[in-house]
Amino acid sequence: MNAVSPVVDAPSSGTGLVTAEAVALDLRPARLGSRAIALGIDILVQLALAAVVMMVVGVVLAMLPDSLVDDALVGAVMRIVIVVVLLAYPTIVETKTNGRSPGKAAMGLRVIREDGGPITVRHAFTRSLVGFTVEWPGLLLPFLTWAGSLATMIASDKGRRLGDLAAGTLVVHERRPVPFRFVPGMPAGLAPWAATADLSAVDDDLAAEVRQYLSRAQELSEPHAGSLQAMLSYEVGARVTPPPPPGTPPWLFLCAVLAERRRRSAAQLAAGRLVTERVLPGFGRTTRPFPAFPVRPASPSR
Template structure:
């Protein structure tokens, strides 16, 4: 069985659909969002550095010049390497600035990052961000298709939007000419990946290139026809066939669920009944 990955043939990709038919809503974050998150992170680091410097000044440790230099280097490494790596690892890609800007660092396959990814990003950032004041990272992000900086390319990660409003999923309408056929058709259980691919196709069909729309609709209808008997009336449009099957599938599943709820309520009512001959005070 084939599976749609994004939208092939030039359609817009509002996410990633992996081989199992699972849609990963990992839309790349804009460069502006990443820039805002970076500025907020730098501000947070500066505040932390000021607090640490103030505390060390109050303690007034007796340090010689050599020890002071070592402490300065250690503090610098902690700020530009250890702290960013620790924060991104523990938060699974969400620092304070990214949390406010609605950005998360994820792997290229949409999964959460690990210590390795965070360390490579932070290590690269020593030169890419701190060494060039972020100019190299900004230029690379502007020209990269998904807004990656060099650290993301080396680590295999990207910045994803996580506060995107959830799309409103409207139920598929039953085409009236096919209502009678669908009510008597035998529709076996559809594979989850195929059902998801058909639902996504119908939701985005009007945004696809006309040739891609015809090709993909025809392919999905041929794939779906193996699970439906008898076939639709001759001359049925592929998209109408797909919509009829999904709408009928939803109707039957709803009827089954309503019947299950009714049986559960009936069984609960019988269990609450008192033995025969005992008056029911609620009656």
């Protein structure tokens, strides 16, 4: 049987992005909290880079003749260092890493285009230039532009800042939380039959398909849910002997088969560990004692 691809209702995309092939991208836009932490990490990296660059520049200036080093040269060098650290560095990093600066990489974020594609040097430079002038550090009216950038990000349904609006980009989460999916256990009354059934023909791939269906059955819409249940019941029923008791609903039949396979796997694992313990006592167990933490005696009651 080929891998089953259940048809489910399309989840709503947090970004609303649709590719040119009419494929909706289910991505979560990054909000103020995660982006603020990522920005803090990037600022620390930029400060460290600025310190290293200034150290190198100081050594180079110290090696030059005093007649060449004046206030104009020092001022020009300082401006170049600021541009390199605050404009060139983020542009190069985001371009080479496809939108993942050190702070964004630590927080699991990435900068993408509005159409979901990777950013180019034009997008990275525009973001860095807008940030350099009106956001962070914001050379033009810093406090006023900071408030404007913060208000723009809060008001945007996708958490976009001024640099994102100018460059046509947005920041999204690369990682998605995996929801807990409940898989039903052994149905009442089918345990005696399942214990004597031959399940050797039910391979891991088919069992994985059954597990996926049972864990997502509530998300499936009709008629897809019914047709998928019928397909899996027919495929599993052709491989299991003896058949389940007459009148067993397909749902309970699939639950019983999956629960019995899980029970037998756990029993085999426990038996294997028991044999290993008999042959190689203590194998796989740590021999280092855990440190004993001092416990303060309770004060006597008065």
